[in-house]
Amino acid sequence: MTVWPEERVLTAEEASFNTVDMTINIGPQHPATHGVFRMVLTVDGEVVVDCEPYIGYLHRGLEKLTENNDYRQAMGYWDRTDYLAGMCCEGAYCMAVEKLAGISVPERAEYIRVMMMELSRINSHFMFLGAFGADVGSFGTSFVYAWRERERIYDLIEEVSGDRMFPTYFRVGGVTMDLPENFERRCHEVLGSIRQGIEDLDGLLTGNEIFVERCRNLSPLTTERAIALGVTGPILRATGLPWDVRKAEPYSVYDRLDFDIPTGRQGDIFDRYFVRLSEMYQSARIIEQCLQELPKGLVLNPGLPKTLRIDKSECYVRNEGTKGEYGVHAIARGGVKPYRMKLRSPSFCNLSALREMVVGNYLADAIIILGSLDIVLGEVDK
Amino acid sequence: MTQTYPYPTGQQTAAAGLGELVARLAGVETTLAETTTDVDVRVAPSALLALATTLRDHADLRFDFLRNVSGVDYEADGMALKYHLYSFTHGHALQVSVPTAAGHPHVPSLVSLYPAADWFEREASEMFGFQFDGHPNLRNLLLEEDLHIHPLLKAHPLQAAELLQGIESGPPGFTI
Amino acid sequence: MNFGDPFFGYSWIDMIIRVVIVALVMTVMVIYLTYGERKVVARFQQRLGPMKTGPYGLWQGIADAVKLVSKEDIRPTNADRWVFEFAPYATFIPVFMVLASLPFAKDWGVRNLSLGMFFVFAILGLNIVGIMMAGLGSGNKFALLGGVRAAAQMISYEIPLVLSLLAIAMIAGTLNLNLIAAMQDERPFIVLQPLAFIIFFTAMLSELHRAPFDIPVAESEIVGGYFVEYSGIRWSMFQLTEYASMWAFSVFGGVVFLGGWEYPKGDDWGWGWQLALTFIKSGIFIMAIFWIRTTVPRLRIDQLMSFCWKVLLPLALVQLLANGFILIYGASEWWLFGTSSLGAVALVAIVIKRAMRRPSTKLVGAYRTLQVPAP
Numbered sequence: 047m048t049v050w051p052e053e054r055v056l057t058a059e060e061a062s063f064n065t066v067d068m069t070i071n072i073g074p075q076h077p078a079t080h081g082v083f084r085m086v087l088t089v090d091g092e093v094v095v096d097c098e099p100y101i102g103y104l105h106r107g108l109e110k111l112t113e114n115n116d117y118r119q120a121m122g123y124w125d126r127t128d129y130l131a132g133m134c135c136e137g138a139y140c141m142a143v144e145k146l147a148g149i150s151v152p153e154r155a156e157y158i159r160v161m162m163m164e165l166s167r168i169n170s171h172f173m174f175l176g177a178f179g180a181d182v183g184s185f186g187t188s189f190v191y192a193w194r195e196r197e198r199i200y201d202l203i204e205e206v207s208g209d210r211m212f213p214t215y216f217r218v219g220g221v222t223m224d225l226p227e228n229f230e231r232r233c234h235e236v237l238g239s240i241r242q243g244i245e246d247l248d249g250l251l252t253g254n255e256i257f258v259e260r261c262r263n264l265s266p267l268t269t270e271r272a273i274a275l276g277v278t279g280p281i282l283r284a285t286g287l288p289w290d291v292r293k294a295e296p297y298s299v300y301d302r303l304d305f306d307i308p309t310g311r312q313g314d315i316f317d318r319y320f321v322r323l324s325e326m327y328q329s330a331r332i333i334e335q336c337l338q339e340l341p342k343g344l345v346l347n348p349g350l351p352k353t354l355r356i357d358k359s360e361c362y363v364r365n366e367g368t369k370g371e372y373g374v375h376a377i378a379r380g381g382v383k384p385y386r387m388k389l390r391s392p393s394f395c396n397l398s399a400l401r402e403m404v405v406g407n408y409l410a411d412a413i414i415i416l417g418s419l420d421i422v423l424g425e426v427d428k
Numbered sequence: 429m430t431q432t433y434p435y436p437t438g439q440q441t442a443a444a445g446l447g448e449l450v451a452r453l454a455g456v457e458t459t460l461a462e463t464t465t466d467v468d469v470r471v472a473p474s475a476l477l478a479l480a481t482t483l484r485d486h487a488d489l490r491f492d493f494l495r496n497v498s499g500v501d502y503e504a505d506g507m508a509l510k511y512h513l514y515s516f517t518h519g520h521a522l523q524v525s526v527p528t529a530a531g532h533p534h535v536p537s538l539v540s541l542y543p544a545a546d547w548f549e550r551e552a553s554e555m556f557g558f559q560f561d562g563h564p565n566l567r568n569l570l571l572e573e574d575l576h577i578h579p580l581l582k583a584h585p586l587q588a589a590e591l592l593q594g595i596e597s598g599p600p601g602f603t604i
Numbered sequence: 605m606n607f608g609d610p611f612f613g614y615s616w617i618d619m620i621i622r623v624v625i626v627a628l629v630m631t632v633m634v635i636y637l638t639y640g641e642r643k644v645v646a647r648f649q650q651r652l653g654p655m656k657t658g659p660y661g662l663w664q665g666i667a668d669a670v671k672l673v674s675k676e677d678i679r680p681t682n683a684d685r686w687v688f689e690f691a692p693y694a695t696f697i698p699v700f701m702v703l704a705s706l707p708f709a710k711d712w713g714v715r716n717l718s719l720g721m722f723f724v725f726a727i728l729g730l731n732i733v734g735i736m737m738a739g740l741g742s743g744n745k746f747a748l749l750g751g752v753r754a755a756a757q758m759i760s761y762e763i764p765l766v767l768s769l770l771a772i773a774m775i776a777g778t779l780n781l782n783l784i785a786a787m788q789d790e791r792p793f794i795v796l797q798p799l800a801f802i803i804f805f806t807a808m809l810s811e812l813h814r815a816p817f818d819i820p821v822a823e824s825e826i827v828g829g830y831f832v833e834y835s836g837i838r839w840s841m842f843q844l845t846e847y848a849s850m851w852a853f854s855v856f857g858g859v860v861f862l863g864g865w866e867y868p869k870g871d872d873w874g875w876g877w878q879l880a881l882t883f884i885k886s887g888i889f890i891m892a893i894f895w896i897r898t899t900v901p902r903l904r905i906d907q908l909m910s911f912c913w914k915v916l917l918p919l920a921l922v923q924l925l926a927n928g929f930i931l932i933y934g935a936s937e938w939w940l941f942g943t944s945s946l947g948a949v950a951l952v953a954i955v956i957k958r959a960m961r962r963p964s965t966k967l968v969g970a971y972r973t974l975q976v977p978a979p
Contacts, residue, residue: 070745102570110579114586145464183902190649256816257901273493273516276544361464362512375498388498398547410904427570
């Protein structure tokens with residue numbers, strides 16, 4: 047099905063050109079697709095006339111595997127969905143199981159969870175800034191600036207949990223172990239460096255005239271259309287709606303924390319980029335507040351049984367993942383294994399809006415639009 | 429924009445009497461229940477489209493956001509589809525359950541009301557075998573185009589000796 | 605020592621030796637330019653660059669060359685055979701011919717052509733043919749896209765390039781590169797014609813496919829553009845072309861605008877100083893090219909074309925017109941400086957005016973503390 051960018055009737059001379067649209071395969075192996083993602087673009091010259099995304103290259107059977115493992119064992123699969131921000135996924139999964147079973151989490155553990163989730167959010171947004179700069183063509187400078195800060199965050203996460211990318215740090219009922227003793231000092235160091243890193247990237251990209259020329263007014267999205275398409279997260283906020291699950295349906299201790307929700311005006315690529323940039327400052331604020339308010343106490347609910355058996359129960363827990371609303375729809379029906387755990391991944395829904403955003407724009411812009419959606423294929427393909 | 433979005437106050441749904449409101453305005457036969465986080469409205473597949481239209485368009489309900497569509501295989505009790513909806517104007521959330529028979533049940537597609545349902549329904553149909561009537565493009569999304577198995581059914585094994593070198597007769601996996 | 609005098613014996617032996625010297629210098633320069641680029645770009649990106657191969661990574665270029673030579677030469681089956689195979693040579697030969705006409709020191713080069721400047725930009729236009737051959741002959745849609753984009757871009761930017769050089773030719777009254785350099789003993793032509801310099805530099809970046817005009821080789825989109833199907837020696841020929849033409853343009857720009865081997869005291873201090881001046885000036889150009897490449901994202905093809913046709917071309921034409929009037933009426937050189945600076949300021953103002961449209965960076969619609977309603 048081809049869609050013309052605007053309705054127009056071809057003159058006799060134009061119609062006699064009889065050109066053929068070219069199909070280009072931006073294949074699963076491509077530097078710009080942020081993972082194994084394939085899209086087949088039909089191009090008329092340089093204008094994209096149709097776009098067909100193909101996903102599933104990273105489908106690993108998450109939901110089926112979860113059904114065959116214990117409640118606690120299955121968590122290991124879930125932090126590999128959004129692999130750039132593993133702690134946010136673990137948080138959602140643990141919240142789902144806790145809701146099903148009615149388990150409470152000690153306050154210190156909640157604060158630690160929030161800090162780790164916000165660190166993961168900053169991590170993921172740095173990845174976006176780096177990769178987006180590379181997509182727009184700034185060769186590798188933004189990449190390397192972002193990676194410096196990501197290395198620092200990974201070092202901090204490794205000090206806390208023992209692993210960089212897939213920490214498996216959260217547990218049903220709290221977190222595995224307490225923070226190391228010098229965590230506060232280290233965290234302040236890392237936050238200072240993060241703020242400097244964000245400023246560097248801001249200076250490199252935001253004021254750059256070429257960057258603005260390429261991103262401004264490209265693929266604007268209205269709020270109604272975004273909601274109808276199921277788009278959430280920074281993209282929805284860039285259209286102007288200040289909706290964040292942390293404020294609208296607060297979970298954990300977010301209702302005690304003070305932070306803003308940056309929004310954009312017209313939902314174009316530049317707004318999405320700038321919303322993510324601003325969110326990083328807000329996450330840093332949250333982490334600082336948590337450090338100040340961190341109460342003492344246990345980090346894991348002591349009254350949990352050795353094996354977790356949950357009777358008939360159902361819940362849909364939503365979390366503000368880094369890309370949008372990360373939801374876990376969990377059904378328990380007795381026994382030690384979850385009956386059904388569905389992942390509502392934000393990148394899946396954002397990606398389904400790709401076709402509408404890309405058609406009618408240039409080929410070079412299609413790449414940038416894909417970059418601005420900031421998808422992570424682990425989530426999309428489950 | 430003509431639509432205004434008052435800032436949502438974060439009210440959770442279970443407190444608001446939402447279930448009764450929906451049952452009253454629905455116009456179709458519904459059964460109410462509650463999950464740990466949401467109000468659950470159960471409706472038959474034939475009534476789904478009418479209910480969804482009311483949910484989306486009625487001024488007091490205005491569920492403009494389809495968050496999630498999950499398929500569930502309740503072995504002996506058949507299969508079900510669960511839709512999660514949210515309203516940006518009122519800030520309430522809802523779950524709609526549609527119990528169906530086992531096998532390849534036919535359910536009306538919500539793509540005409542919610543474009544977000546497109547990929548959700550494709551995924552549910554390839555993983556469970558649901559047939560969505562009215563969906564324009566019901567092909568496999570996550571699995572390969574020519575693979576006609578339904579992996580998330582409980583009867584489908586987690587692992588089978590699926591050798592793709594053509595040694596076994598017939599397509600790999602499990603046929604229902 | 606004049607160009608024409610055979611230095612090394614019989615005139616044809618002399619010619620061969622000069623050609624070989626230039627070829628050797630070019631090869632070494634290209635190898636060390638690849639190394640230099642990696643080091644410079646790395647430093648801009650807060651990292652070190654090649655360090656392991658040899659002291660400070662100095663053998664990296666040679667290691668790369670050896671690796672590329674030893675790679676398998678793959679030719680895709682649906683590539684048009686002879687077009688595919690000859691494209692790298694068709695791209696490289698014009699660059700070498702240009703190098704053969706540039707003066708590196710006073711009266712020293714391979715050949716002193718009285719139509720030197722004209723020869724340079726005429727031959728460089730042949731580059732485009734080679735790129736089109738690579739794009740069309742590869743049998744790959746990405747290559748095709750790259751080739752088409754490259755052709756459009758290079759052909760468009762030839763025009764401001766040539767016009768800016770013609771402005772200098774009008775002032776100098778000659779096309780002989782050696783004489784143009786010799787005329788700059790008091791002041792380099794960049795002082796007289798800053799606008800022509802800016803236009804030349806921008807158009808040169810575009811002819812070289814360097815950022816921000818590198819959309820034909822946009823690595824993050826079409827992964828290499830017109831040379832995506834090449835491997836081994838053929839690919840290294842494309843890289844050789846790119847760096848050799850970068851060096852050739854830099855030397856050329858140095859000769860025409862910065863005073864070449866003459867300014868500041870080339871005539872007095874002998875041929876060693878003149879050679880050093882040539883290399884310093886081409887080095888300045890090259891550093892500027894690397895710097896811009898590291899920092900700046902790339903322009904889209906339609907933005908690039910509109911910049912050329914709507915901004916650079918009119919300014920270049922206005923410059924030519926102004927030069928004509930000034931030279932006819934024999935006004936002093938300060939008029940040249942004045943009009944050209946006005947033009948340069950106008951160009952910079954246009955670019956800045958577009959940049960001023962950048963959005964306000966204040967948060968829009970940020971919500972402050974949520975007033976949690978009392979339970």
